[in-house]
Amino acid sequence: MAFNCFLKGDEMGIRILTDSVADIPKEIAKELNIEILPLTVNFEDGSYKDNVEISNEEFYEKLKIAKNLPTTSQISPGDFIEAFKKITQNGEEVIAILMSSRLSGTYNSAVTAKDYLKNEEITVIDSSLVTFTQGLMVIKAARMALKGCSKSEIVDKIVYMKENMECKFIIEDIDYLKKGGRLTSSQALMSKLLNIKPILTIEDGRVVFESKVRGKKRAIKWVINWLKTNDFKLEEKTIGLFHSNNKQYLMELHEELIKNFGVREIIEAKVGAVVGTHAGPGCIAIALIK
Incomplete structure (x- = not known):
């Protein structure tokens, strides 16, 4: 899978960030250096960070016996601030590709964090998607970032995927x-x-x-x-x-x-x-x- 991209010596590297709703397999996230922030799932017996404090297998076992549907909580602006600072202070730009803003406040939390930090090295994108439809977009962006594609090239591709x-x-x-x-x-x-x-x-x-x-x-x-x-x-x-x-x-x-x-x-x-x-x-x- 070839991209006509290369990283110039004076350009910053790019890190792709997403939320756990993208459902990207852990081995792919590790291979492509994707940063994943978890949402929280709330059962009657407690709250768990998605795919961090509760695995997919454990979740479906609990879902079977739950009397009521669990609820979910968005990622907080504070969590985004911490993640954004860690990436940018490491000398990288960050492109955050997040679940549909019509289904969660997670995207708005990321925008709030970006506005607070006032950092132009942070780009926040509403994928308008969920689960692995969003995940495909994130994987494509991460592959392009590793190939040295520029922020504008990656963002253009994300917009194209979002529309198609x-x-x-x-x-x-x-x-x-x-x-x-x-x-x-x-x-x-x-x-x-x-x-x-x-x-x-x-x-x-x-x-x-x-x-x-x-x-x-x-x-x-x-x-x-x-x-x-x-x-x-x-x-x-x-x-x-x-x-x-x-x-x-x-x-x-x-x-x-x-x-x-x-x-x-x-x-x-x-x-x-x-x-x-x-x-x-x-x-x-x-x-x-x-």
Whole structure:
């Protein structure tokens, strides 16, 4: 994956920062030197830093037995101030790519921190995305930063991705949409009786319903048909596949992609506590640049 970038001797290095909602696998974050700040997930028995004080596996186990949906808390301006100062004092610029401002106050916290520090070496971007759709953007930016691309080149690419990202989520457990207020009790009951699998997408920074399909196999077929109908050239693309504790179902989608398309690169990730709270266990998703 080549970029026509190089770092001049008098230019600062660039560090990419994001929040834990991006759901970037730890090994990739380490490899690409991505700084990740955690949101907090609040259960009745206490609060935990996402993927720091509670693992994905522990989160889904607690979610199964929780009487009420956990809540989540945004990253504070103070946490951003500390992270920004650490990076810039190390002689690097920082580009923060954060979850949709329509779904959390995390982006606004980062803007508050930047304004407080009055540091032009800090760039804060609202991805208008969540989970690994946001993660793909962060990975691309981090790869470009390691190749020596300039801040303007990276920001231009992020803006392009923000405007052209496509994603589809297949929801397995209707109950979590009901608990989150997206479905009424009667809608949820009817959907369960008919084995309906809602398909969601992201529009203007919000998660919205796109379609509904009866059965898991048909839901995967819907995604494959959507890709074919839109004539996406997957041999030229990096595909993000991600799941909320349902690797087996995700692999069914993975196999169908390989069977039907020549895919350049597939990166897999696991949905963490923040989005997992609302999607529930069993969800699978795909993201790519259209």
